[in-house]
Amino acid sequence: YQRFLHPLSKVPGPFLASITPLWLVYHSRALHRHRLEIDLHKTYGPIVRLSPNEVSLSDPKNIKLVYGASSPFVKSRWYETIASKDPEGMNLLGESDMKKYHAQRRLIGPAFTTESVKRREFLLDKPMGKFVAKMKEGGGRPVDLVKWMNILALDLLTEITFAESMDYISTGDDRDNAKDIDIFWQKVQWVGLVPDMWRGYTWAAEKLRNIGLPLLSEPTTHNLNIIKFYIAQLTSRAKSATTTSATHADIASDIARFAASHPNFKPQWAATTIVHIIAAGFDTLGMTLSACFGHIGRSPTSQAKLHAELDNALKEGQLDDAPSYEQVANLPYLHSCLTEAMRLTTVIGVSLPRVVPGSGAVVEGHELPAGTVIGANPWVVHRDKGIYGEDAEEFRPERYLEASKERRYEMDAHSLAFGGPSRSCPGRYLAWVTLTKTVAAIFLHFEIEVLEEAEAKSKC
Numbered sequence: 480y481q482r483f484l485h486p487l488s489k490v491p492g493p494f495l496a497s498i499t500p501l502w503l504v505y506h507s508r509a510l511h512r513h514r515l516e517i518d519l520h521k522t523y524g525p526i527v528r529l530s531p532n533e534v535s536l537s538d539p540k541n542i543k544l545v546y547g548a549s550s551p552f553v554k555s556r557w558y559e560t561i562a563s564k565d566p567e568g569m570n571l572l573g574e575s576d577m578k579k580y581h582a583q584r585r586l587i588g589p590a591f592t593t594e595s596v597k598r599r600e601f602l603l604d605k606p607m608g609k610f611v612a613k614m615k616e617g618g619g620r621p622v623d624l625v626k627w628m629n630i631l632a633l634d635l636l637t638e639i640t641f642a643e644s645m646d647y648i649s650t651g652d653d654r655d656n657a658k659d660i661d662i663f664w665q666k667v668q669w670v671g672l673v674p675d676m677w678r679g680y681t682w683a684a685e686k687l688r689n690i691g692l693p694l695l696s697e698p699t700t701h702n703l704n705i706i707k708f709y710i711a712q713l714t715s716r717a718k719s720a721t722t723t724s725a726t727h728a729d730i731a732s733d734i735a736r737f738a739a740s741h742p743n744f745k746p747q748w749a750a751t752t753i754v755h756i757i758a759a760g761f762d763t764l765g766m767t768l769s770a771c772f773g774h775i776g777r778s779p780t781s782q783a784k785l786h787a788e789l790d791n792a793l794k795e796g797q798l799d800d801a802p803s804y805e806q807v808a809n810l811p812y813l814h815s816c817l818t819e820a821m822r823l824t825t826v827i828g829v830s831l832p833r834v835v836p837g838s839g840a841v842v843e844g845h846e847l848p849a850g851t852v853i854g855a856n857p858w859v860v861h862r863d864k865g866i867y868g869e870d871a872e873e874f875r876p877e878r879y880l881e882a883s884k885e886r887r888y889e890m891d892a893h894s895l896a897f898g899g900p901s902r903s904c905p906g907r908y909l910a911w912v913t914l915t916k917t918v919a920a921i922f923l924h925f926e927i928e929v930l931e932e933a934e935a936k937s938k939c
């Protein structure tokens with residue numbers, strides 16, 4: 480039935496994909512969906528059947544339909560594993576009820592606006608300064624960039640949240656946070672493809688736990704070492720009313736103020752919002768920083784142009800040693816480098832799955848019934864030659880500077896680097912300010928040479 484009679488039977492794709500979701504589970508576990516989906520679209524065209532009930536799209540023109548600001552395509556059951564089990568709970572990433580989602584997002588949104596990030600931006604300078612000093616201590620010896628970018632991301636995010644951090648930079652040891660969050664996201668990536676099997680699994684896990692046999696593990700961020708620090712901070716804040724100008728500016732204080740002033744802000748939402756910052760922000764920021772340094776480090780021409788732009792601004796007295804966001808906000812080459820790195824190495828390496836709504840949809844000439852899971856993989860869309868040019872596979876920041884206004888608009892409008900408009904990343908501005916300041920500060924002090932490349936793994 481799945482192969483010959485199913486409504487998706489005419490959608491092209493590999494044979495195994497049409498008969499079992501386990502085919503996609505296998506590839507998701509192998510963490511290479513970003514490469515797999517690029518190859519599938521090269522072989523089968525703009526629409527590919529990824530699983531009996533799931534299709535992937537490659538043409539950027541479909542972005543608006545599936546991810547547009549008022550698109551009725553909601554998140555699929557793939558997100559169920561990370562959705563809150565408490566009906567009164569909050570988990571923006573996993574929430575599929577859009578009414579609940581908008582209400583919750585409105586409540587925490589003010590903590591992440593442009594103005595509020597600018598107000599607390601100074602908190603990033605301490606970890607940044609420590610990081611530069613630590614790298615200088617190394618005297619130019621090779622470092623593991625991926626490891627250090629995760630450490631830097633953790634200290635930066637924790638500092639801006641609590642005006643304090645675990646100071647992993649000093650020890651150079653992240654206490655397994657990066658390893659543990661990788662395990663968490665890897666599991667989420669495949670478990671969400673088989674939601675009914677997952678329900679059976681969690682049922683069995685609970686029964687086994689109840690008789691003292693915790694044999695099955697569930698994806699959770701609770702084991703992260705950094706979460707213990709977060710919980711300790713939240714607990715001590717709840718007990719003490721003392722604030723300093725730094726703690727007054729941090730994210731935790733803002734959230735506490737919203738909680739106190741909005742009667743519909745449930746007490747448990749404060750902790751969840753804060754935990755979101757690490758769960759959704761830490762490895763995304765770490766990986767994006769690694770991608771920026773990796774791409775620029777491998778391109779001597781780009782690195783020379785970036786150094787020239789920064790040196791020039793320094794000579795003109797427009798930059799401090801630890802630049803503020805305002806000082807680097809208008810450096811065009813720096814911005815193009817970041818945008819280009821995020822285009823080619825997007826943190827999300829899987830199709831962002833949504834559900835075809837009530838009336839069904841006709842896409843790429845195929846009638847897709849309501850309930851079909853549909854999505855586009857940023858790694859595929861971001862390599863579209865019609866939008867990004869014939870050299871779309873190459874790292875070439877100049878493409879944004881050379882583009883006409885209309886072409887530049889097209890490039891930006893089709894970017895999924897921070898998700899689609901209907902569910903875009905609420906931490907986007909915080910992430911962008913942090914990335915811009917960090918990349919500028921590091922290139923002001925160092926030249927980077929890539930000695931050995933780490934292979935990208937598909938993440939979700």
Ligand code: HEM
Binds near residue numbers: 759897903
């Ligand atoms: C460079 C860093 C970051 C990148 C590249 C990034 C990227 C993304 C992307 C692509 C999505 C959409 C996921 C989807 O549709 O399933 C997303 C959603 C989200 N991000 Fe970020 N993110 C970053 C940093 C952060 C930070 C610092 C926070 C913390 C506040 C954060 C919080 C979230 C949340 C809560 C969502 C869910 C929103 C929703 O489902 O509507 N992210 N992010």
